[in-house]
Amino acid sequence: MIEKFFIITNNPLCRDSFKDSYKVNYLEGTVSEVFSAARDYIHKGHILLTHPLLSSIKPNETPYRSILISQASKPGVDMNSLEIMESSIHTLEKFLRDFKTPKWNERILEDFQFIDYDLTLNAIR
Secondary structure, eight states: OOOOOOEEEEEEEHHHHHHHTTTEEEOSHHHHHHHHHHHHHHHOOOOOOSSSSSSSSOTTTTTTEEEEEEEEEOOOOOHHHHHHHHHHHHHHHHHHHHHHHOOOOOOHHHHHHHHHHHHHHHHHH
């Protein structure tokens, strides 16, 4: 088990909840940007610890995603991590091409933040 990890997220609830206990790479951006940042870390030798498409929520429906990545990097690229990340990016792009992310009201955005936070918390546990 890899004990040290960091969180890549665009979810302000995750940033605020985890920043005192874990390293958080917070991006003020889209799910696509979170996925791209995770792929960049994988190219640098980090390992993907949570699946980017975790949950039954379609990737175009929620504006928030958090991904756990190994803090340590190793020489070379973990091909399993890269394949999962590339496939997730492809799936996200396909959904966004067909169905844009809706303009949710603040209450629904808070619900999506909580769902992502809860999934991340349970992955950490």
